[in-house]
Amino acid sequence: MNEPLRRLESTFVVLPNENIDTDQICPARFLTTTSRQGFASALFADWRFDKAGALRPDFPMNRPEAKGARILVTGRNFGCGSSREHAVWALRENGIQAVIATAVADIFKRNALKNGLVPVVIDGDSHASLVAHPTATVLVDLERLLVSWPGGEAKFAIEPFARHCLMEGVDELGYLLKEEPAIAAFESAG
Amino acid sequence: MSSPTTLLDKVWDAHVVSPATASTPATIYIDFHLIHEVTTPQAFATLKERGLKVRRPDRTLATMDHATPTDFERKGGGVVIRDADAAAQIRALEDNCREAGITLYGLDSDRQGIVHVIGPELGVTHPGRTIVCGDSHTSTHGAFGALAFGIGTSEVGHVLASQCLLLEKPKRMSVTFNGRLSKGVTAKDLILGLIAKIGAGGAVGHVIEYRGSTIATLSMEERMTLCNMAVEAGGRTGIIAPDDTTFAYLKGRPFAPQGAAWDEAVARWRELRTDEGAVFDREVTFDASTLEPMVTYGTSPGMGVPIGGVVPEPGGDESAAKALRYMNLAPGEPLRGRPIDVVFIGSCTNSRISDLRLAASVLKGRKVASGVKALVVPGSHAVKKQAEAEGLDAIFREAGAEWREAGCSMCLAMNGDRLQPGQYSVSTSNRNFEGRQGQGGRTFLASPLTAAASAINGRITDAREFVK
Numbered sequence A: 001m002n003e004p005l006r007r008l009e010s011t012f013v014v015l016p017n018e019n020i021d022t023d024q025i026c027p028a029r030f031l032t033t034t035s036r037q038g039f040a041s042a043l044f045a046d047w048r049f050d051k052a053g054a055l056r057p058d059f060p061m062n063r064p065e066a067k068g069a070r071i072l073v074t075g076r077n078f079g080c081g082s083s084r085e086h087a088v089w090a091l092r093e094n095g096i097q098a099v100i101a102t103a104v105a106d107i108f109k110r111n112a113l114k115n116g117l118v119p120v121v122i123d124g125d126s127h128a129s130l131v132a133h134p135t136a137t138v139l140v141d142l143e144r145l146l147v148s149w150p151g152g153e154a155k156f157a158i159e160p161f162a163r164h165c166l167m168e169g170v171d172e173l174g175y176l177l178k179e180e181p182a183i184a185a186f187e188s189a190g
Numbered sequence B: 001m002s003s004p005t006t007l008l009d010k011v012w013d014a015h016v017v018s019p020a021t022a023s024t025p026a027t028i029y030i031d032f033h034l035i036h037e038v039t040t041p042q043a044f045a046t047l048k049e050r051g052l053k054v055r056r057p058d059r060t061l062a063t064m065d066h067a068t069p070t071d072f073e074r075k076g077g078g079v080v081i082r083d084a085d086a087a088a089q090i091r092a093l094e095d096n097c098r099e100a101g102i103t104l105y106g107l108d109s110d111r112q113g114i115v116h117v118i119g120p121e122l123g124v125t126h127p128g129r130t131i132v133c134g135d136s137h138t139s140t141h142g143a144f145g146a147l148a149f150g151i152g153t154s155e156v157g158h159v160l161a162s163q164c165l166l167l168e169k170p171k172r173m174s175v176t177f178n179g180r181l182s183k184g185v186t187a188k189d190l191i192l193g194l195i196a197k198i199g200a201g202g203a204v205g206h207v208i209e210y211r212g213s214t215i216a217t218l219s220m221e222e223r224m225t226l227c228n229m230a231v232e233a234g235g236r237t238g239i240i241a242p243d244d245t246t247f248a249y250l251k252g253r254p255f256a257p258q259g260a261a262w263d264e265a266v267a268r269w270r271e272l273r274t275d276e277g278a279v280f281d282r283e284v285t286f287d288a289s290t291l292e293p294m295v296t297y298g299t300s301p302g303m304g305v306p307i308g309g310v311v312p313e314p315g316g317d318e319s320a321a322k323a324l325r326y327m328n329l330a331p332g333e334p335l336r337g338r339p340i341d342v343v344f345i346g347s348c349t350n351s352r353i354s355d356l357r358l359a360a361s362v363l364k365g366r367k368v369a370s371g372v373k374a375l376v377v378p379g380s381h382a383v384k385k386q387a388e389a390e391g392l393d394a395i396f397r398e399a400g401a402e403w404r405e406a407g408c409s410m411c412l413a414m415n416g417d418r419l420q421p422g423q424y425s426v427s428t429s430n431r432n433f434e435g436r437q438g439q440g441g442r443t444f445l446a447s448p449l450t451a452a453a454s455a456i457n458g459r460i461t462d463a464r465e466f467v468k
């Protein structure tokens, strides 16, 4: 279960590249585990750390001003590639609670919504304006479906039920289990 | 008369348990669930924590492929896994399947293999079915007219517990391929060509229905290659209307309907077609007849060019520039002739018998260039057996390539097979992401023909030099 999330106010980190895939977010060598935890150092491992395992000072998440940021702003089609939910777990373990991009990959988006990570898809102009305010504090408001920063704001959409789950901190499985009579009826009609 | 609908609509409508409302998505029934060792242990754990049972073990099938080595030793009938973490995942899958009563084709089974190779091979993949798996390339099964897509581990848990998913309906996209592929050009080139055209995010939010005159000329295995990489274009999945080629492939397979049930099924399956006049949200057409063999040069599957082409200018595109830095390639450089270190022939994209036959047709009587490591990894145990019966393994071995057990192998770096930092490979797999085949490794995606020809020359090679 996730903590209820209605509003999120935070500074942000920009990873400007397009098509950042889940192999970057959480490389495959970290997937040989049977746990949902333990992905803290897996996150962007090949970008965040050098060969000796030291933090690369030039990677945006490693800069001093990135400390405490709970929002990631990225290029188009973030989270493409493998369906590994481990990528979302790795982001969450590092305190990231929202990803803002002009497009987020389908499976990643579904995984994110199940783990209290808000996928915020905004238009290109708003995205550019946000990136131009790198030190701003951003408000992601799930009640109003509005993301705002000093000097700009943008609407975003989240499917109503996923939004309800995020805001109440409940998961979909409980709902699905209540569907049992309908599921049983479907099966016997089949 | 009801309005014309697409293939996606037909399969979707037949699986609605509860329709969507203003505040809830549709509950969609999942006919079949494929599972493997890497994305399931946490899902089984969730079920246990909540005191839930696997609802339909009979609609679930397990195998192991991702973390499993392809050079394991068989000792005393058992299999020895050297990596402790991989061994633990494998054990967890064995335990979870035993407790739940799920059929598991493990390393000791002659039905084991890459999950997307064995599903069709066993006849589990039926037209009109909804099929999911905790793996993005579940799209492969769309080649049969199934609505098949990858899910994350939470959703694996949902399906285990309820046999359903809560889904918003994806948008409809049609890709019409016209014309016949020319000699030396394969289905892999076709999909790389499409992704180069529409981009790695070109189909986000959509299910791609592949249509057009080209499709009728393709075998099931070629169609699987096309659907496999729909996800590399950002699509939720790919789907192809079933036809006689589909039925001929499925007939007589272990999990295909038999006898009278077969005839009934085929009659039903013939209805699974997009109606004349049905509307798609997006339509793309693609001339297959003028296509050249394709090769990627960057770190996204959309960064592909014809094999005679050069590395394009990134322009102002910082993502493209970063990719070229990672690949250590300069704009204007030709791809053909570029030296390589490794050739990987395998993965759920290109590890079926027809792929191995293509590779063998080039490697027969020739040698892998010295200093090049070539790996041929069959997609399943059954493919391995078939290849050996045809003598393909001998062709590969005599050429100097390694012939392995079935599995994902070097498609992803988590089972011992991997590139070393800085190495270049020509790979028949589906992803050229940074580090996908090993930290610091650099991948050129291409067809089995191109991969085999490149192995011989030790350089990226147009296979048409060899296949006259």
Ligand code: SF4
Pocket: B065, B066, B114, B115, B116, B135, B137, B347, B348, B349, B407, B408, B411, B412, B429, B430
């Ligand atoms: S072969 Fe590669 S893409 Fe296919 S299932 Fe295995 S790891 Fe995934």
